[in-house]
Amino acid sequence: MINFYLKSIKNQPKVHGSVCVIGLGYIGLPTAALLANRGYNVIGVDVNKKVVDIINSGNIHIKESGLDTFVRAAVESGRLKAYTEPKEADVFIIAVPTPFHENGYDIPTPNIDYVISATKSIAKYIKEGNIVILESTSPVGTTEKVAEILAQERPELFKTVNSEGKKNANHQSLIYIAHCPERVLPGKIMNELVENDRIVGGIDKISSQKAASFYKTFVSGEVLITNSKTAELCKLVENSFRDVNIAFANELSMICDKYGIDVWELRELANRHPRVNILYPGVGVGGHCIAVDPWFIVADAKKEAKLIKTAREVNNYKTEWVIEKIKNEALKFELKNKRKPIIACMGLAFKPDIDDLRESPALYITRALKQDNLNILAVEPNICEYEEFEIIDYTTAIETADIIVFLVAHKEFKSLITNHQSLLTNKQILDFCGVTKLS
Numbered sequence: 001m002i003n004f005y006l007k008s009i010k011n012q013p014k015v016h017g018s019v020c021v022i023g024l025g026y027i028g029l030p031t032a033a034l035l036a037n038r039g040y041n042v043i044g045v046d047v048n049k050k051v052v053d054i055i056n057s058g059n060i061h062i063k064e065s066g067l068d069t070f071v072r073a074a075v076e077s078g079r080l081k082a083y084t085e086p087k088e089a090d091v092f093i094i095a096v097p098t099p100f101h102e103n104g105y106d107i108p109t110p111n112i113d114y115v116i117s118a119t120k121s122i123a124k125y126i127k128e129g130n131i132v133i134l135e136s137t138s139p140v141g142t143t144e145k146v147a148e149i150l151a152q153e154r155p156e157l158f159k160t161v162n163s164e165g166k167k168n169a170n171h172q173s174l175i176y177i178a179h180c181p182e183r184v185l186p187g188k189i190m191n192e193l194v195e196n197d198r199i200v201g202g203i204d205k206i207s208s209q210k211a212a213s214f215y216k217t218f219v220s221g222e223v224l225i226t227n228s229k230t231a232e233l234c235k236l237v238e239n240s241f242r243d244v245n246i247a248f249a250n251e252l253s254m255i256c257d258k259y260g261i262d263v264w265e266l267r268e269l270a271n272r273h274p275r276v277n278i279l280y281p282g283v284g285v286g287g288h289c290i291a292v293d294p295w296f297i298v299a300d301a302k303k304e305a306k307l308i309k310t311a312r313e314v315n316n317y318k319t320e321w322v323i324e325k326i327k328n329e330a331l332k333f334e335l336k337n338k339r340k341p342i343i344a345c346m347g348l349a350f351k352p353d354i355d356d357l358r359e360s361p362a363l364y365i366t367r368a369l370k371q372d373n374l375n376i377l378a379v380e381p382n383i384c385e386y387e388e389f390e391i392i393d394y395t396t397a398i399e400t401a402d403i404i405v406f407l408v409a410h411k412e413f414k415s416l417i418t419n420h421q422s423l424l425t426n427k428q429i430l431d432f433c434g435v436t437k438l439s
Contacts, residue, residue: 015039015217020089020125022118024051024082026288026356027135027182028095029060030067030189036074038218043089044082045121055082063355063382066190086122091214094118094146095135095182097288100295107302107309108295110139119146123153128174131210135182137235137289139296143179143228147203150175178202178211179228181235186287186354197221201231239293240308245279246290247311250318253281257325264437283407283432284319284361286350291315291359319361322432323368326405329430330374333402340375344401346394347408347433348380355382362407377401381412395423403428406435414438 017040021032024046036042046052054061058075060068074080086092096118100108115136126132132150134143151158157174180200184192198215200223202208208225215223226234249267256263267278285291294312298305326343333341350360357363367388370376377397378389385391394412398404404427406413413435416423429436 017041017091018043018089019091019093020045020086020122021093021095022086022122023094023096023114023136024055025095025097026062026064026186026189027184028093029055029062029071030064030184030193031093031095031135031182032080033067033070033074034190034193035218036077036080037070040079042074042080043087044080045084045086046082047084049084052082052084055080064189065187070190086125088125088127089130091131091133092122092126093133093135094122098136098138098292098296100292107299109299110296112138112142112145115142115146116149119149120153123150126150126154126157126175128157129176131176131178131207131214133177133211133214134179137181137293137296138179138232139300140229140232140236142232143177143201144203147173147177150177173203173207176202176207176210177228178207179231180211180215181231183235183238186351186356194218194220198223199226199231199234200224201226201228201234203228233297236293236297239290240297240311243285243290243294243315244307244311246282246285247314249279249281250284251314252278254318254321264434280434280438281432282318282361283322283365285315286358286360286362287356288358291350319364322361322407323365325432326365326369326403326430327372327374329403329428333428337402341402341428342375342377342400343369343403343405344377344379344392344394344397345369346379346397346404346406346413346435347410348378348386348389349382349408349410352409353382353411355380357383357386365407381410395420398423398427401427403430406431406433409433409435409438 015038019035019040020043021028022045024044032042032044044055051061058072060071094115096114098115099111101111134146159172178200180198183196198219200208200212200215202211212223212225253263256266263281270276270278294308298309330341330343345366348360348363348366349356350358366376366378377392377400379392379394379397381394383391417436
């Protein structure tokens, strides 16, 4: 499918121009590879020299379906080259992380230091007529902050226009600055970068139009125009909506446990109502989007975002609840058998069938159990090695463990339930993600 998709892109009329992509992670690298295969000359920039070397060799440092094919083709064509410093281009895309400040507060505070650093790094390379696009998920007002920094660094690109009859002056940019948040699903990024609708919001109308025209050269979905603040909030709202709905499912799972009710059966029955669609419960919420973006709203709208804040708290609590359930079962085993059990933690990624560990509740749970001196076998079929744990093959782990804890519904685990049920005989199973129900 990916090879066919890549071939179809190559058969399209080629576009011309150069793009400098700052940040070659889960969004930046797929975007850079896609644009290069579409015909752009792409300068990929990352502060990590090892990442730069890997990409220039035609290889990848992250796992994403089809990405290896796109990167290899882009590098071999000569249209994708990676560096540790930016270079001149027609379009600049900032795709760097936006984590939290480590301040210990109840409400995490967004950290846009990487965005600020990236903006300053491209300032001296920008010229009149360039387009600067912030793709990093950001708090409302960040795109305007990018414009302010560029105005400070390159004032000649921002001319002053005096309004008739007014004392204050307006500042008109000679470059075009906009926000276009990524909205892709890990595991399907290469397709969704092209097929999904995109929201483009500029600091002014002409910036919106210029950035939208750029996206229309490689996006088959609809490109929708708004202003930068609306585009920023739109991304945050999309993931907050998901977080709230997942919180309902997770809260329901804990209520069902209290009453001894099978949440999976209840969910199936309730969803037979034509206007009810309860999501799957799990061990919490992970990833750099749904587990993070709601806090960007809450941090700046504390009084207004009450439901959003509560949903975040419910999903975080579900992870702690799972830890306590596992520890209680381990204690029961120890009291009965006079030894600590061996516990297989099945899955470390934040969602099924990917290798992404960012904000992963499964990883958090495994780490907490290890810190509590329990005997842990860490299982993650999408990762070969990890610094904190020895990664164990899932069949070996199941044969060795006393308690099997399903944390992530990877396809390998579903296959195990379907085709190798005998391996689970006489094993205690704790299924928090529905592997035994959905296989």
